[in-house]
Amino acid sequence: MKFISQTRNCPLCNADKKSPYLSEGELRLVKCNMCGFVFLDNLPDESEIYEDYFEQTIYSKDYTKFSKEKFLAEIYAINEQRLYYIRKLKIKGSILDIGCGTGLFLKTASNYGFDVTGIDVSNVAIKNAREQFGINADRKLISDLNPSDMQFDVITLWHVLEHLVNPLDDLKKIRTMLKPDGVLFIEVPNLNSAKFRLSGRKWQGGNHPLYHRSFFTGRNLREMLLRSGFKTVKRLNISYNVPGRNFLYTKSKELFNIFAMDSFLNYIAKN
Numbered sequence: 341m342k343f344i345s346q347t348r349n350c351p352l353c354n355a356d357k358k359s360p361y362l363s364e365g366e367l368r369l370v371k372c373n374m375c376g377f378v379f380l381d382n383l384p385d386e387s388e389i390y391e392d393y394f395e396q397t398i399y400s401k402d403y404t405k406f407s408k409e410k411f412l413a414e415i416y417a418i419n420e421q422r423l424y425y426i427r428k429l430k431i432k433g434s435i436l437d438i439g440c441g442t443g444l445f446l447k448t449a450s451n452y453g454f455d456v457t458g459i460d461v462s463n464v465a466i467k468n469a470r471e472q473f474g475i476n477a478d479r480k481l482i483s484d485l486n487p488s489d490m491q492f493d494v495i496t497l498w499h500v501l502e503h504l505v506n507p508l509d510d511l512k513k514i515r516t517m518l519k520p521d522g523v524l525f526i527e528v529p530n531l532n533s534a535k536f537r538l539s540g541r542k543w544q545g546g547n548h549p550l551y552h553r554s555f556f557t558g559r560n561l562r563e564m565l566l567r568s569g570f571k572t573v574k575r576l577n578i579s580y581n582v583p584g585r586n587f588l589y590t591k592s593k594e595l596f597n598i599f600a601m602d603s604f605l606n607y608i609a610k611n
């Protein structure tokens with residue numbers, strides 16, 4: 341593997357003192373001694389990695405353990421519930437989905453009358469979003485976006501922030517792309533989740549040092565959002581109901597989520 345850096349300062353507080361946290365092969369996760377943020381210390385060359393990411397993770401049966409149909413049914417149910425929470429705050433307007441993938445979320449959003457725009461790093465995903473769903477989507481990075489051109493009522497980051505090399509800088513820019521009363525929705529894997537505590541390095545939902553650069557707890561996600569300039573930062577207590585899951589599983593997730601220990605963290609932030 342090629343690396344673009346072997347070591348770096350904390351992406352949250354910029355401290356240079358850190359301690360080993362977990363390692364997988366050549367990849368080293370470290371924990372900041374100052375703020376406790378867990379991050380990937382040595383950054384692989386992304387140009388090698390993201391070429392295959394989309395195919396390997398999203399549509400690989402080995403990864404999802406489900407059929408594609410069941411996987412899509414879950415995603416559809418989750419996206420409906422995401423829209424339920426968005427519509428509590430914004431009944432209409434424009435949505436930018438950063439990391440829009442094949443456009444499934446934006447397709448659901450457009451069904452509710454939102455004016456939708458997507459960007460993603462994957463050419464294959466963008467082609468799908470445009471051709472299958474007719475979504476206004478482009479192959480772009482956050483660094484390609486120009487805030488003076490685009491202002492949105494809602495911006496969404498569904499499992500994107502953990503992939504970014506400089507999430508604080510990206511959040512500062514994203515903040516300037518929201519209208520004055522706009523809302524940012526974020527969902528990331530939860531380092532404080534019961535699943536990560538029990539299964540650690542084996543937790544497929546969260547531990548991907550090859551793809552994930554940051555490993556969030558509620559506390560340091562809140563800290564990062566405040567540091568990037570947002571005035572209002574709030575956790576949403578969302579436990580997704582997905583088809584085919586039994587009652588006990590669903591109830592246990594709801595219980596964990598009361599203590600912010602479910603697999604994912606959901607936050608909203610406003611200017």
Ligand SMILES: [Zn+2]
Nearest residue numbers: 350353372375
């Ligand atoms: Zn730190």
